[in-house]
Structure formats: C-alpha cells, structure tokens
Amino acid sequence: MVLGTSMGVPFIAVWPGSWWTSETIAVVTGANRGIGFEIVHQLALHGLTVVLTSRDTGVGEEAAKVLQEGGLNVVFHQLDIVDPSSIEAFTEWIKQKLWWYRYTGTACFHRLRKMKKDRSTINNAGVNYNAGSENSVENAEKVIATNYYGTKNMIKAMIPLMRPSDAGARIVNVSSKLGRLSGRRNRIENDEVRKKLEDDEALSEEIIDQIMDTFLEQVKDGSWTDGGWPQVFTDYSLSKLAVNAYTRLMARIFSERPEGEKIYINCYCPGWVKTAMTGWAGHVSPEDGADTAVWLALLPEQFITGKFFSERREIHF
Ligand code: NDP
Numbered sequence: 001m002v003l004g005t006s007m008g009v010p011f012i013a014v015w016p017g018s019w020w021t022s023e024t025i026a027v028v029t030g031a032n033r034g035i036g037f038e039i040v041h042q043l044a045l046h047g048l049t050v051v052l053t054s055r056d057t058g059v060g061e062e063a064a065k066v067l068q069e070g071g072l073n074v075v076f077h078q079l080d081i082v083d084p085s086s087i088e089a090f091t092e093w094i095k096q097k098l099w100w101y102r103y104t105g106t107a108c109f110h111r112l113r114k115m116k117k118d119r120s121t122i123n124n125a126g127v128n129y130n131a132g133s134e135n136s137v138e139n140a141e142k143v144i145a146t147n148y149y150g151t152k153n154m155i156k157a158m159i160p161l162m163r164p165s166d167a168g169a170r171i172v173n174v175s176s177k178l179g180r181l182s183g184r185r186n187r188i189e190n191d192e193v194r195k196k197l198e199d200d201e202a203l204s205e206e207i208i209d210q211i212m213d214t215f216l217e218q219v220k221d222g223s224w225t226d227g228g229w230p231q232v233f234t235d236y237s238l239s240k241l242a243v244n245a246y247t248r249l250m251a252r253i254f255s256e257r258p259e260g261e262k263i264y265i266n267c268y269c270p271g272w273v274k275t276a277m278t279g280w281a282g283h284v285s286p287e288d289g290a291d292t293a294v295w296l297a298l299l300p301e302q303f304i305t306g307k308f309f310s311e312r313r314e315i316h317f
Contacts (some may be wrong), residue, residue, distance in 0.1 A: 019167035030125025034275035038290035044072035053079035082151030147239035173267035179240025200305025251306025
C-alpha cells in the first residue's frame with residue numbers, strides 16, 4: 001500500500017497481512033550514512049520503528065532528523081560496535097527506555113505497550129583501509145576488530161533482546177563477495193584453513209577466532225604474504241569471510257532453539273556501492289545496495305537461515 005513518497009522512495013507503511021507492525025523494532029549499526037542509512041530509510045518506509053545508530057552522536061542525530069522530518073518512525077542512539085561500554089549502554093537503553101519514543105513528525109508520544117514483538121538487527125557497520133594488496137598492523141587490527149569482532153559482539157548483545165514470536169527474529173549481516181570461501185578469485189589458498197572454515201559440523205567460534213589471531217600474528221611478524229590469505233583487500237576480505245563463517249555457525253546454533261523462539265540469520269553482499277567506503281566509485285546506488293538487507297529482514301515465514309545472498313538471490317559462501 002503506497003501512501004506517498006519520502007525522499008523520492010514510495011512510502012509503503014505496514015502491508016496488510018505482513019508479520020511486522022509499527023511496534024516491531026529494527027536496529028541498524030553504522031547507519032549515519034551510506035548503505036546503513038538507506039536500510040533505516042527503507043525499513044521505516046515499511047512501517048517498522050527503526051533505531052538508527054552511529055558512533056558519532058552529532059552526525060547520527062542529524063541523519064535521524066532527516067528521516068524523522070519525512071514522517072518516519074526513526075529513533076537515534078549512539079553505538080560504537082567496538083566499544084563494550086557503548087554496546088552495554090545501548091542494550092540498557094533498548095531494555096529500559098524504548099517503552100517511550102518520540103514520533104517527531106507529529107510531536108506526539110506513542111507507547112510501545114507490548115515489547116513482545118520481533119526484532120531485527122542489521123549489522124552494517126564496517127571499515128576498509130586496504131587499497132589493493134598493501135597492509136599494516138594497525139589497519140589489519142582495526143578491520144578485523146570492527147567487521148568481525150564488532151559484528152559478533154553486537155549479535156551476542158542483541159540475542160537476549162529478541163523476543164519470541166512465530167515469525168522469528170532476524171539478523172542480517174552486511175558482508176561482501178570478497179569474503180567468499182569458494183570464490184574463483186581472491187580466495188583462501190591455505191587448504192588447512194579453508195577446510196576448517198568449510199566444515200559446518202565442526203565449525204566453532206574458537207576456530208574462527210583462532211584463524212583471525214593467526215592472520216594478525218602473521219601481519220605483525222611480516223609473514224602474512226606467504227600465509228595463503230586472500231590476495232587483495234586482505235584484511236577486509238578476511239574480516240568478511242569471518243562474518244560469513246559466523247553467520248553459518250550462528251544459524252546452526254539458532255536452529256536448536258524451540259519453535260516460537262527462532263532467530264534467522266543471513267548475510268549478503270550489497271555489490272560495489274557508491275559510498276564513502278568506495279570513494280563513491282562503484283555501480284550500485286546505496287538504495288539498491290540496501291534492498292537485499294531489507295528484503296531479508298522482512299521475509300515472510302519462509303525460515304531462510306544461514307545463507308549468503310546477492311541481489312535477493314542465494315549465492316555460494
Ligand atoms: P560507509 O563508509 O559509507 O559506512 C560505514 C558505516 O560504518 C559508517 O556509518 C561508519 O561510521 C560505520 N562504522 C565504522 N566503524 C564503526 C564502529 N566501530 N561502530 C559503529 N559504526 C561504525 O560504507 P558503506 O555504507 O559502503 O558500508 C556499509 C557496509 O557495507 C559495510 O559493512 C561494508 O563493509 C559493506 N559493503 C560495502 C560495499 C561497498 O561497495 N560500499 C561492498 C560490500 C560490502 P562513521 O561515519 O563514524 O565512520
């Protein structure tokens with residue numbers, strides 16, 4: 001049901017018969033700009049209450065204001081995914097304060113009476129400092145800490161906040177085809193590492209963390225070029241490979257949850273998107289780059305989990 005437009009995008013509001021309502025909350029990390037901002041925009045157009053988070057309060061509030069002024073249910077909170085105290089403050093706020101939120105468009109207050117609604121978390125925040133095949137200890141540490149450990153920390157923090165429901169809660173991780181295990185180009189050439197990551201049954205958090213540790217140790221002692229790691233955008237590719245592996249692992253763990261308490265987790269590649277990360281190069285708009293995240297977050301009860309997508313189609317890890 002198209003009710004109008006916001007920033008040129010049709011305002012759909014809640015579809016009749018859809019599983020979500022305006023009390024359904026979606027959290028998007030790194031949403032002050034780029035793909036994250038667009039994910040917030042599109043989810044809010046679908047009628048959800050969306051929490052736009054940003055590590056910088058000033059720019060985050062400005063970004064949220066743009067959407068609030070378009071009449072959308074968007075609230076802001078600070079969140080730095082590599083700062084445990086920021087994650088803790090954020091989850092406390094969700095628990096305590098989201099009972100009341102301001103709908104700025106009409107300056108009235110709505111009460112979220114029933115918090116027993118599904119939640120979606122879109123782990124979008126990410127960094128890349130590689131420009132080709134060069135590397136540095138500082139950049140490698142920052143990229144792995146943000147893209148992999150930051151995403152993992154957020155998933156762990158959000159799990160207890162996701163409420164039981166028939167439709168299931170959803171987690172979408174924004175990843176990249178650069179992190180594919182089976183890619184023809186830029187894949188891990190170290191057979192031992194690849195086999196460990198391919199083995200769905202044996203895959204564990206410890207294995208993924210150990211692989212990241214080994215890589216970082218090799219960057220520090222200068223031996224990483226012989227380690228069989230991806231050849232280009234090495235830190236970034238490896239961080240996304242870890243996100244993909246963690247997505248598969250968590251899907252397996254979540255599958256053991258009883259019916260009614262399921263959490264579905266998937267990841268996707270947005271394509272080469274014109275954002276600050278690519279220096280506004282690329283051939284995909286942020287709007288199109290956000291599309292698969294929104295689609296995955298709002299899937300009807302099809303119970304898709306542990307998969308990797310591009311342009312709404314499943315692709316190989
Ligand atoms: P941008 O650089 O425009 O946006 C990245 C966002 O992540 C910014 O809001 C940034 O905040 C935020 N961020 C970085 N570190 C943290 C942190 N520690 N805590 C919270 N937020 C943080 O890039 P994109 O929009 O392109 O990237 C979004 C996602 O898409 C990333 O995960 C990226 O890897 C992925 N991706 C992008 C592709 C592309 O072609 N653009 C291709 C494939 C994947 P701040 O403004 O403060 O820096």
